[in-house]
Amino acid sequence: MKHWLKLFVILLPLGGLAGCGEDEKETMVRQAIAIESGAECHLCGMIISNFPGPKGQLYAKGTRGNMQFCSTRDLFAFIVDPENQQNIQEVYVHDMAVTPWDHPDDETYIDARQAFFVIGHRKKGAMGPTLASFSKQADAEAFADSEGGKVYRFEQITLDLLISMNNMMAE
Template identity: 50%
Template sequence: MKSLSKLMSCLLVVTLLTACSKHEDGHQTIHQAAAIESADECHLCGMLIAHFAGPKGELFRKGVTAEQGKKVHKFCSTRDMFSFYLDPENKRNVTTLYVHDMSKSPWDSPNDNYFIDAKTAWFVAGSEKTGAMGKTLASFSKQRDAQQFAKAYGGKVLSFQDIDLSVLM
């Protein structure tokens, strides 16, 4: 029974870490969340990502292949990821976004086994918790977890679609 439970847990992690995106020609690309390495720098600000607390983000862009070098863009905070993504020039070229599920990960050192699809995540803006660039968006896979976090640390619960540049200010 223990091995079945372990197998189910492994399958869940693989499912959560893998996403598909369709190209205009109907071709599908599978993107997998990448671990944050100690030397990884934030794509937006250049800071070392692993040196900071709070949820991180990463995204994949259309047309960027492994042969071109940078398959995934990593960010030191969810705020930096959204700052990059919400630029209209970038937004139309992004296929997949991941953030840490902070209901399963310690704030001081987020666990890369708990990346979730940012487009289905719930966020808390304006909490007292800070990330690499100060205020950040705490990210959760479930709305109730985001609500509990907001109750404990303040802030407003938002869906992915609710986040715009005014939320980041």
């Protein structure tokens, strides 16, 4: 009996270490990757590179690789879905202050949770209105001054706000 107890005491910490390794994998920070020609939007299935405006990418718990989106609007439609909210890990969007609107550069992705978003502007994305994304508040405000719209933070973006985007463009 003592032998089994000793063995249990020795193996117990090893079992805990095995669990830690899995947690480390799950919390490992991953980066945005280049969008390949022909890649399809995770939400709508359209070819991502065929459309102007900022794109989005994210990593979610329990999935291999990242999910790519043809617009920031599709990205946020996925994020605000209650079924997805708790699974989102890393989220990336283009910094539109440093990349052309018509063909955003894959080297300009930024952390979406730190970004500033302009909603209600005149520029079009994959299926009409989209969220213009910026790493700096001053850039977002300058864009809103020239193209219209209002500046929001990541946590302010809700399903109701996304739904209202069509009406904002008409104003």
